[in-house]
Amino acid sequence: MTNFKQKADLIWDIAGLLRGDYKRSDYGKVILPLTVLRRLDAVLAPTKEKVLAALPRVEKMSENAKDLYLNKIAGYNFHNRSRFDFAKIVADPNNVAMNLRNYINGFSSNAREIIEYFNFDDQIDRMDDPKSDLLYQVVKAFAEMPFDDVDSMQMGYIFEELIRKFAEQSNETAGEHFTPREVIELMVNLLFNSDREIFKEGIVKTLYDPACGTGGMLSIGENHIKRLNPDAKLELFGQEINPESYAICKSDTLIKGENPSNIKFGNTFTVDGLRDEKFDYMLSNPPFGVEWKKAAKTIKAEYENLGFAGRFGAGLPRINDGSLLFLQHMISKMKPEGSRIGIVFNGSPLFTGQAGSGESNIRRWIIENDWLEAIVALPDQLFYNTGIATYIWVLNNQKDAKCRGKIQLINATGSKDEALMEEGKRDFNRFWEKMPRSLGDKRKRIPTNDDERGINYITKLYGEFEEGEFVKIFPNDYFGYWRVTVERPLRDEAGNIVTDTKGRPKPDKELRDTENIPFLREDEEGNLVPQSIEEYFEREVLPHVPDAWIDESKTKIGYEINFDKYFYEFKPLRSLDAIRADILALEESSRELERQVLQ
Known part of the structure; x- marks a missing residue:
């Protein structure tokens, strides 16, 4: 099987049987556990009879010893010791719920625990309605679905395609x-x-x-x-x-x-x-x-x-x-x-x-x-x-x-x-x-x-x-920077600087600003070189606001990666001649269309 999506679509079609009895958003509660069960069923099929034949030999063993022995016969780290499989379950239409539970309980504890995470027993009860015959129809559809041509990688694709579909139904x-x-x-x-x-x-x-x-x-x-x-x-x-x-x-x-x-x-x-x-x-x-x-x-x-x-x-x-x-x-x-x-x-x-x-x-x-x-x-x-x-x-x-x-x-x-x-x-x-x-x-x-x-x-x-x-x-x-707080002096109505008791200028909260100062800058040759806060401040701030200062108690270090900025490519605006040529071409096209309509 090379087309995993085709197989997923076939399984999804089975979900159509649930229409009317289940909300579409609940289809996964039935389809996913049955897909897992049918997958395990197909994997164990070649050695199923050998496992059943070995049961009398393990009756007096401890559970742990039984599991190890039967796993070895099954050829996997798990086994199923129930006499049922999917084919035998659907062969008895009047007892599907009972036989399906018997089959699930027949798995070794590590596999049975997996099924329990689906809370599938609740769905068996919900589908086991003689009037709708829903449980039989769904299990029969899975029994007829071949899984022996699916490897683990393809199975992963199938599960993810199914879950994606269910996720879409659930918004x-x-x-x-x-x-x-x-x-x-x-x-x-x-x-x-x-x-x-x-x-x-x-x-x-x-x-x-x-x-x-x-x-x-x-x-x-x-x-x-x-x-x-x-x-x-x-x-x-x-x-x-x-x-x-x-x-x-x-x-x-x-x-x-x-x-x-x-x-x-x-x-x-x-x-x-x-x-x-x-x-x-x-x-x-x-x-x-x-x-x-x-x-x-x-x-x-x-x-x-x-x-x-x-x-x-x-x-x-x-x-x-x-x-x-x-x-x-x-x-x-x-x-x-x-x-x-x-x-x-x-x-x-x-x-x-x-x-x-x-x-x-x-x-x-x-x-x-x-x-x-x-x-x-x-x-x-x-x-x-x-x-x-x-x-x-x-x-x-x-x-x-x-x-x-x-x-x-x-x-x-x-x-x-x-x-x-x-x-x-x-x-x-x-x-x-x-x-x-x-x-x-x-x-x-x-x-x-x-x-x-x-x-x-x-x-x-x-x-x-x-x-x-x-x-x-x-x-x-290159990705590091200092975030500094730039203060400017508070002035009274006469324009004089207001100071505190120690003669230091008080900051004007309305003029307070922040600057992100990179750790590195480009020199005249385009090389990245270290810079200090003081160097940047003297070069970029003081020429414009000479009375400003940095409140060093508020300086913090930050890191960010502005990915798009590093790969930005400037695209020059189109020339007026090119724009004019396009407009003239559109006008000519419109006139030609108008002539064709009026002919």
Whole structure:
């Protein structure tokens, strides 16, 4: 099966049976757990009879011993010891509910726990109405759906396509989206680009996603490592707050023979399920602009009581956007000997918050520790439920020598001139292409198999670490500034300066102003050189307001990354002659049209 969307559409068609009995927004409560169950059913089918035949031999064993023995026969880290499967359940139409429950209870405890997160038992009761025969019809439709031609990667696509459809029915916010697979592939490329250790025989590495969803990032990271080095092992870890997504992710780890206990359920901020773990690699696409009000008590307590001994010592962002909390959490899990992080943000974490704010202090902490290696600006309209601009941040606490003390910015937004692309001038857009048809708000995709554009080209720019049309490289200090308060003297009606008891001029609150003074400035030759507050003040302020002074007690340090400014290209206004020529051409066209109508 190569067309995952076709398979997802077939499953979505089954949801049509629920029409009238269920709201469209509730279809997922039935379809998702049954998709997981049918997937497990298909995986276990080849060894099902062998497991049943072995049951008499394990009667006197402990539960733990039974599980180990039967798992080995099943060929997976789980098994099902019920005599039922989907085919046998629908073969007895009068007892579908009872037999389906018997089948679910026949799973080993690790698989049964997964189904419990769907609260599917409530849906069995709801559909078990003899008048509608709904339960039988739905289970029968799934029993007839082939799943033996679906591998784990394709299954991931199917689940995310289904969840996307259900999310659209529920009118979920733009922050509730899934990461397109080409974006994950790009992130994985960047993450593993400079690690030579992964080519060692028998190397074992770890990959973690604190908002793992259905496990897409983990799966693609694992596949990437296997392509690079079949002898390498990548152990996967994750945590997910949504019970349905958690169950799907965990079922995938079971099927692939990985350790399902590495996938934790719950809010990463309030209960860190992997508190004592450190990881080699981390990937995440946390929800954009989602508030952390519900977890505020726990987060603030950790910040105030533990400081840098906890996860959030650098500061707390605004309550309505927890993006930088996710990043701090991931940084706390970096290994001292070297870890790499790839995370997707919208534009807000780049510049929101003035000097001294939580966001600015977090950026300052990251940059002054020299952890931020690169930021890649992606095209808009890449995600299913939002068209906003997005950025990949790459962090590394053991940078290569050439990257130390610097941050690489890659502008992969591409040309927005549709006419140029329609004329086939591909060189004007090396980064994205229009999709044949939109998927929600997703109208663009990043090419995956073209060395001259898309993922391979962006990865090449990143690896070369050289300035060019799409790449800027700045020293860390370039993003720092002082926010100073400029005062001017208060004057009386006669124009005389009003002083305090010590003879110092009193400031005029009405004339008070602030200035952001960059740490670095360009000299006459265009080189970046350090500057002081005093130097800037004497050059830029005093010539205009010679009686001004700086209130040093109010000076704060800030950091921001104004990405668009660094790649801004001035476009000169069109000449009057060109405009006049266009107007004359339009007038002539109008006259010609008028002549044709009147003939």
